[in-house]
Each structure stands twice: as C-alpha cells, then as structure tokens.
Amino acid sequence: xxxxxxxxxxxxxxxxxxxxxMKVTGQQLDDGRDAMQxxxxxxxxxxxxxxxxxxxxxxxxxxxxxxxxxxxALACQLSPETRSSGIETIESDNFRMNCFQTLTGVKFMxxxxxxxxxxxxxxxxxxxxxxxxxxxxxxxSLEMPIRCELFDEHIKSTLEQAERLGISSI
Amino acid sequence: MSSGKQRPSILDKSLSRGKSEVSLTAYALLFxxxxxxxxxxVTSVNELHNKLSELGQSVGVRMVELLFVRDxxxxxxxxxxxxxxxxxxxLWKSLFGKEADKLDRATDDERIYYLIEKEPLVxxxxxxxxxxxxxxxxxxxxxxxxAVLNSTGFPAKxxxxxxxxxxxxxxxxxxxxxxxKQLEGR
Numbered sequence: 428x429x430x431x432x433x434x435x436x437x438x439x440x441x442x443x444x445x446x447x448x449m450k451v452t453g454q455q456l457d458d459g460r461d462a463m464q465x466x467x468x469x470x471x472x473x474x475x476x477x478x479x480x481x482x483x484x485x486x487x488x489x490x491x492x493x494x495x496x497x498x499x500a501l502a503c504q505l506s507p508e509t510r511s512s513g514i515e516t517i518e519s520d521n522f523r524m525n526c527f528q529t530l531t532g533v534k535f536m537x538x539x540x541x542x543x544x545x546x547x548x549x550x551x552x553x554x555x556x557x558x559x560x561x562x563x564x565x566x567x568s569l570e571m572p573i574r575c576e577l578f579d580e581h582i583k584s585t586l587e588q589a590e591r592l593g594i595s596s597i
Numbered sequence: 598m599s600s601g602k603q604r605p606s607i608l609d610k611s612l613s614r615g616k617s618e619v620s621l622t623a624y625a626l627l628f629x630x631x632x633x634x635x636x637x638x639v640t641s642v643n644e645l646h647n648k649l650s651e652l653g654q655s656v657g658v659r660m661v662e663l664l665f666v667r668d669x670x671x672x673x674x675x676x677x678x679x680x681x682x683x684x685x686x687x688l689w690k691s692l693f694g695k696e697a698d699k700l701d702r703a704t705d706d707e708r709i710y711y712l713i714e715k716e717p718l719v720x721x722x723x724x725x726x727x728x729x730x731x732x733x734x735x736x737x738x739x740x741x742x743x744a745v746l747n748s749t750g751f752p753a754k755x756x757x758x759x760x761x762x763x764x765x766x767x768x769x770x771x772x773x774x775x776x777x778k779q780l781e782g783r
Binding site: 559560565 | 625722
C-alpha cells in the first residue's frame, strides 16, 4: 500500500495490483508466490508492476450499497421539488459516484473519475446487459449477487470497448 | 342486444397465416420460466433434460404437421437423408430463421448422426453455473427433433451434448436403417 510519496501517476492509497500481468491479492500472486519475495529476487528483473486503487471486497460492496439506498430515499423525500429523481451523482476530488435508477427501482452505481464524461450511456448499456444476461437466465435468482458468465463477459467487453474507442462508441 | 349491423365475427374470417416473428425477449423470458419450472420439480440433471425434452416434443409434433402442409405441399419424406435435411433446413429455418450449422454422420456407428449448432438460440442468454455445468437447455430442441423424427416414421432418440457448441446426437432404430437400405436397393 502506498503511504507516502506519490509520483508517476501512482497515488497515495494505491496498492500493487499485478506483477508481469499476473494478478496480486494482498501479498500473494495468483500462482502462490509471495509478492515481496518476487520483488526482492533480482533474477526476476526487469519486472512489470501495476498499481491501482484496491478493488472493493464483496462485503464492502454490500456495505456501500446498503448505505447508499437509504440516503437515496432520504434525498427523494427531502427534495424541495416534487417527484425528484434522487441522488444522481456524488462528486469529490478524487472520484465521482454515479447512480442510475430504473423504472423498477433497481439502482446501478458506477464509481468513476470526476472528469469522465458519457457515464449515462455506459449506465444504460449496463442496464441492457443486466436485463439480457441476468434477468433471462433461469439460474439467476433475483436480489442475489450476479454470478453469470455471459453477464461478466459482456460487461468486460463493453468496458474494454469504451477504453479503446471512447465512451461514445457504445 | 344485437345491433343492426354486426361486424363479421372472427369465426367467419379465413385463417390468416399470422406473423412469423416473435419478440426474442418475450421468448427468452418464457423459456427461462420453462427451465425454472422444470428445474424446481426434478432432482437430477438427466431428469431435467427429460422434462425439457418432453416440452419440446409437444412443439415438434405440431410443427411437423404445419411444415408439411405449408412447405412440402402435403408430400411425405421417405428417405433417411431427406428427412435429416428437412430437419436441418426447413425446420430450423422456421424455428430460428437460419439453417443448422452442420450435419455429420458418425464413423463408428451408422445409426448415429450429429447435428451441430454452435450457438442455439435458446441458450443465448443462459449462463450455466459452474456446479451444474452439464445442464444443456438445448434438450428442449432435442425434444423437438425427436418428436419430428418419430412422427414422420423414423423412430430415433435425440440427446443434446456440449461438443463444438451444442451437438444433437440422433440415434435411429435398427428398423429404420434396414428399411432405408431396402429402399435404396430397389
């Protein structure tokens, strides 16, 4: 975990995410080796390291969603205008959280860079993918975490396409 | 109670051919419900395949009559290869809008034919969970094919396998093979 001294785009709070393309969780690489040992061993140089903000664990995601849901309901009721849409974005210096509520009350939350544009199209696309590969899947029960391969594949390819060609290509 | 001019009742109008297209979403949701319904009433993978196959058989029996009246001009198929081409072409086209990908014959057993479809329409939105990876909902289509073959006089058993996408293994009864050979001999 980077605690002090950010440079070259590696900010405070970033952790080691991959070594030579292989994913790292905590201190361990995917094939069982210890990350500190691999770094200390000079025969492995030159080595390719990737740093990023650590991914949320499933529990943390559940906390986040359950905190957000009542805040959203409060915002709807407190709004001076009638029929308010609730919280759409929460912006801070480092990130922006976007929320899209569907007609049925399902909320899609996306955490992005504050300067990223076109999140609406992305959220709509995620909604389409959800309704295709999660809702039409007989093995998916509502309200459960989504563990459908086709869903994951399509989300990944949409994000990759957005990265390569810009968000307007979705 | 009856007004002066009555519109012709629906029974007086001639049968329309009907729209041949159905919304994919509506079908996918219906099929998903069929799979869930069967899944809740069985205890093993084979039973699930059997249940889906039975549902498919009801469809196949009705499709046969309709297709032979509309597209084959009331003429029956009597040869084995012709009925298989009928399944691959006409049946697939009317159900899925395209022909099946490939039709092969097994090298070791001459009663077995393989009909290969890389991505069956019914499986398009279904991701099978890891712990039940042998379930193939194309058992429904296998039921349709089996009913078509059984009702046209070529008794067979059809199963859906995970091979090159989805492969339908069609196993004909011995009587069918011998009869076909006799026809060819003449």
